[in-house]
Amino acid sequence: xSELTQDPAVSVALGQTVRITCQxxxxxxxxxxxxxxxxxxxPVLVIYGKSKxxxxxxxxxxxxxxxxxxxxxxxxxRAEDEADYYCKSRDSSGNHWVFGGGTKLTVL
Amino acid sequence: QxxxxxxGPTLVKPTQTLTLTCTVSGFSLSTSGVGVGWIRxxxxxxxxxxxxxxxxxxxxxSPALKSRLTITKDTSKNQVVxxxxxxxxxxxxxxxxxHSHIATTTDAFDIWGQGTMVPVSS
Numbered sequence: 001x002s003e004l005t006q007d008p009a010v011s012v013a014l015g016q017t018v019r020i021t022c023q024x025x026x027x028x029x030x031x032x033x034x035x036x037x038x039x040x041x042x043p044v045l046v047i048y049g050k051s052k053x054x055x056x057x058x059x060x061x062x063x064x065x066x067x068x069x070x071x072x073x074x075x076x077x078r079a080e081d082e083a084d085y086y087c088k089s090r091d092s093s094g095n096h097w098v099f100g101g102g103t104k105l106t107v108l
Numbered sequence: 109q110x111x112x113x114x115x116g117p118t119l120v121k122p123t124q125t126l127t128l129t130c131t132v133s134g135f136s137l138s139t140s141g142v143g144v145g146w147i148r149x150x151x152x153x154x155x156x157x158x159x160x161x162x163x164x165x166x167x168x169x170s171p172a173l174k175s176r177l178t179i180t181k182d183t184s185k186n187q188v189v190x191x192x193x194x195x196x197x198x199x200x201x202x203x204x205x206x207h208s209h210i211a212t213t214t215d216a217f218d219i220w221g222q223g224t225m226v227p228v229s230s
Contacts, residue, residue, distance in 0.1 A: 097145070
């Protein structure tokens with residue numbers, strides 16, 4: 001079992017906004033990072049340090065956090081955003097890391 | 109340009125020891141703040157963090173697998189090695205290594221290797 005909880009699946013209409021959430025007690029203290037993974041590919045970092053975007057990641061991806069919940073928001077979803085999304089943060093001890101169970105995003 | 113590449117056996121038998129090597133380029137394993145982690149993903153399942161080693165040889169392990177894992181680095185060879193003892197078919201997964209930096213990525217894994225699939229079967 002994961003200390004970070006994600007909804008297994010979320011869908012969004014093309015061009016609309018979608019929020020993917022990650023819940024866990026450790027998120028009250030530690031920031032989350034978010035990874036996009038398409039079938040057969042390695043994960044790609046899309047958000048780190050709670051809300052920072054690596055170079056090359058479109059600005060339609062944004063991150064936020066409140067209390068025990070971190071969120072990844074995609075504003076104006078595109079077909080190529082269809083993928084699995086994972087959050088990651090430190091565990092409650094602060095000495096190890098843990099991934100969420102992942103959210104499969106479908107763009108309709 | 110930072111790159112990482114995993115290598116390992118094409119098949120491992122149950123109870124054997126699995127040895128995986130991550131060869132890195134574009135950065136030094138001795139640079140302050142650098143970390144290299146190992147993550148695995150069983151077919152059709154979620155990512156699982158396994159271990160991480162820092163530039164100063166600080167090592168962290170998943171509590172669930174700590175008794176079976178050892179992570180080391182060889183700075184001169186630009187390699188990070190992960191060994192897992194007493195493997196079982198449930199350890200069948202794609203194993204990834206990834207780069208992080210305490211300051212520039214706030215511990216996030218910003219660059220990943222392509223992964224190596226390791227089946228465990230008799």
